[in-house]
Amino acid sequence: xxxxxxxxxxxxxxxxxxxxxxxxxxxxxxxxxxxxxxxxxxxxxxxxxxxxxxxxxxxxxxxxxxxxxxxxxxxxxxxxxxxxxxxxxxxxxxxxxxxxxxxxxxxxxxxxxxxxxxxxxxxxxxxxxxxxxxxxxxxxxxxxxxxxxxxxxxxxxxxxxxxxxxxxxxxxxxxxxxxxxxxxxxxxxxxxxxxxxxxxxxxxxxxxxxxxxxxxxxxxxxxxxxxxxxxxxxxxxxxxxxxxxxxxxxxxxxxxxxxxxxxxxxxxxxxxxxxxxxxxxxxxxxxxxxxxxxxxxxxxxxxxxxxxxxxxxxxxxxxxxxxxxxxxxxxxxxxxxxxxxxxxxxxxxxxxxxxxxxxxxxxxxxxxxxxxxxxxxxxxxxxxxxxxxxxxxxxxxxxxxxxxxxxxxxxxxxxxxxxxxxxxxxxxxxxxxx
Ligand SMILES: Cc1cc2nc3c(=O)[nH]c(=O)nc-3n(C[C@H](O)[C@H](O)[C@H](O)COP(=O)(O)OP(=O)(O)OC[C@H]3O[C@@H](n4cnc5c(N)ncnc54)[C@H](O)[C@@H]3O)c2cc1C
Numbered sequence: 001x002x003x004x005x006x007x008x009x010x011x012x013x014x015x016x017x018x019x020x021x022x023x024x025x026x027x028x029x030x031x032x033x034x035x036x037x038x039x040x041x042x043x044x045x046x047x048x049x050x051x052x053x054x055x056x057x058x059x060x061x062x063x064x065x066x067x068x069x070x071x072x073x074x075x076x077x078x079x080x081x082x083x084x085x086x087x088x089x090x091x092x093x094x095x096x097x098x099x100x101x102x103x104x105x106x107x108x109x110x111x112x113x114x115x116x117x118x119x120x121x122x123x124x125x126x127x128x129x130x131x132x133x134x135x136x137x138x139x140x141x142x143x144x145x146x147x148x149x150x151x152x153x154x155x156x157x158x159x160x161x162x163x164x165x166x167x168x169x170x171x172x173x174x175x176x177x178x179x180x181x182x183x184x185x186x187x188x189x190x191x192x193x194x195x196x197x198x199x200x201x202x203x204x205x206x207x208x209x210x211x212x213x214x215x216x217x218x219x220x221x222x223x224x225x226x227x228x229x230x231x232x233x234x235x236x237x238x239x240x241x242x243x244x245x246x247x248x249x250x251x252x253x254x255x256x257x258x259x260x261x262x263x264x265x266x267x268x269x270x271x272x273x274x275x276x277x278x279x280x281x282x283x284x285x286x287x288x289x290x291x292x293x294x295x296x297x298x299x300x301x302x303x304x305x306x307x308x309x310x311x312x313x314x315x316x317x318x319x320x321x322x323x324x325x326x327x328x329x330x331x332x333x334x335x336x337x338x339x340x341x342x343x344x345x346x347x348x349x350x351x352x353x354x355x356x357x358x359x360x361x362x363x364x365x366x367x368x369x370x371x372x373x374x375x376x377x378x379x380x381x382x383x384x385x386x387x388x389x390x391x392x393x394x395x396x397x398x399x400x401x402x403x404x405x406x407x408x409x410x411x412x413x414x415x416x417x418x419x420x421x422x423x424x425x426x427x428x429x430x431x432x433x434x
Contacts, residue, residue: 001165002089003082005030005074006067007100007230009093009120010052011190012059013158014233016118021091026163029060029067030081032074033177036099042348044317047181052229054176055189065162069174075106082111085167093120093230096127096263097355098270122260123235124150126267126356129260136268138277140371143264144257155236158190183317186225186351193226197237201244208248212255215308215385216394217320221252224352225318227259234259262360265370272359274340278369280430284423287336295413296331297345299398302412304405305385306330308398317351322388325365326379332366333378333427334419339366367427375427378420382406 002021006029009015021027031053038046053069060067070077078090094117095104108115119125129146130136137143187196200221204211211219226232238256241249266272276282295301299310309323319327331342343362347353360370367375385406389395392404402409 001026001028001085001087002091003028003030003078003085003087005032005078005090005092005115006056007031007092008095008228009230010056011158011193011231011233012056012063013190013194014120014155014236015093015158016120016156017091017093017116018159019156020116020118021089022159022162025088026165027065028085028087028165028167029056029065030078031056031067031069031176032077033069033071034074034103035071036073036103041353043179044181044183044185044351045348045353047179048185048225048317048351049229050176050178051185051188052231054178055192055231057173057176059190060162063159063162065165066167066173069176071174073106074103075110078107079110082114088114090115091118092116093118094125095121096125096267098266098273101270120233120235121230122263123147123152123238123256124260124264126260126263129264136264137261138265138371140258140261143261144254147257147260152235152238155233155239183315183351185317186222190226190231193223193232196226197221197223197232197240201240205241205244205248205252206246209251210248212251213320213322213388214394215305215320215322215389217318217323220320222318224354224357227256228352228354258360259357262354262356265360266356272363273355276339276368277363280433281366281368281375283430285336285426286338288338288341289335292335292413293337293341296327296335296337296342301330301414302408302410303330303381303414303416304395304399304402304407304409305381305389308385308395308402311398313346313349317349319350322384324361326381326384328362328365329367329379330381332362332368333423334414334416336419336423336426339363339368375431376424378423381416 002025004018004021004027012018057067124147129143204219208219223232227234234256238253241252299307301307306327309319309327313319331337332339339362343358347358363370364373367373385395395402396404
């Protein structure tokens with residue numbers, strides 16, 4: 001009997017680890033509730049993970065086998081389970097954040113090597129797309145050219161039935177806690193994710209390239225919830241989108257390339273977790289102003305577009321990509337707030353919070369060296385609202401005090417002209433210091 005250890009791949013479709021395990025015999029599934037990850041994040045994100053773990057257990061049960069759940073350090077939990085059940089081999093989809101690499105090395109050692117690693121979290125795994133000289137890419141466009149030309153392989157079908165496994169009658173399957181979320185969770189599980197993908201491809205993909213940038217987030221897929229936990233296969237989603245075809249499809253799949261680029265950046269530069277991609281930007285005159293940080297986080301700055309985005313995030317767990325760029329740029333460039341503190345708080349409010357995409361997003365929007373995004377681009381916040389919410393309806397919904405007007409609705413917490421000049425003066429000094 002083999003064991004499939006699901007981590008950021010809470011699905012049975014297009015799952016290369018599960019496919020390989022099934023080829024060599026009966027399979028049990030396993031999810032480990034790892035306190036190092038779960039205790040360090042928010043209740044809403046734990047609830048989303050737990051709900052999708054429960055859905056995966058139901059997927060296993062419907063197919064005639066069992067998903068076990070255990071809590072603890074994987075390198076302690078797994079050897080015990082393997083010995084208890086006489087497991088031949090563990091199969092898992094590889095992950096590549098700094099903690100995941102540490103965890104998996106420890107676990108592989110503890111299992112004496114009886115674990116096989118498979119691709120499946122990305123379309124092209126971190127480290128696979130390299131320059132002709134073997135080096136890592138730091139700029140998106142050349143990375144994307146290689147990415148589009150690479151072989152993606154074909155998505156794997158979800159197995160309909162698993163061979164039965166025989167566990168002792170009283171063998172504990174392990175409880176899955178169901179924590180209360182402070183926001184409404186999206187529909188849970190891979191069947192719902194596949195349904196949401198179909199609806200997006202039918203209704204929104206054709207116009208995605210024209211509507212994707214709205215602050216309301218109406219023209220986008222909102223599938224990031226599922227990609228983050230691997231409830232939906234990005235390779236399957238990309239392939240289905242490309243079979244629809246058109247400019248919208250090309251643009252959308254290119255966003256999945258950004259996801260892979262984010263994973264690749266963090267894989268090659270784990271220091272991105274704490275430091276700016278270009279170390280020179282560590283020297284910006286950071287200003288750990290608690291009042292400003294609180295106003296930003298609570299959506300009370302007085303600047304409608306910033307407050308609308310942050311209130312939407314707090315109340316729904318989602319924010320549009322345009323909104324994410326606006327609030328990150330406000331915090332980093334205008335506020336000079338310590339970006340790590342903002343990024344962590346922001347990530348934990350997102351149901352799709354993902355270290356690689358989040359760090360890339362923050363360091364790109366903040367001009368901290370990712371993809372050579374120019375440091376001197378500082379958004380005009382009123383123009384951002386006017387352009388990406390021209391009727392002011394999104395603004396009216398999230399900041400009723402503004403009446404849909406993009407100008408400050410009260411004395412803003414920051415003098416924006418002063419803040420822009422302060423940032424540009426510091427940034428120019430740093431940019432010249434080669
Ligand atoms: C400051 C900042 C923080 C971000 N934090 C996260 C995060 O924690 N988790 C996360 O999944 N995405 C993050 N993003 C990227 C992006 O904003 C979201 O993936 C996207 O808004 C999710 O909505 P969607 O699924 O409707 O995307 P769609 O527009 O439908 O795009 C499809 C998919 O492509 C991927 N994608 C899209 N844009 C990006 C991007 N810029 N970078 C990486 N992948 C992308 C996502 O997986 C997304 O689901 C961040 C961006 C910024 C600027």
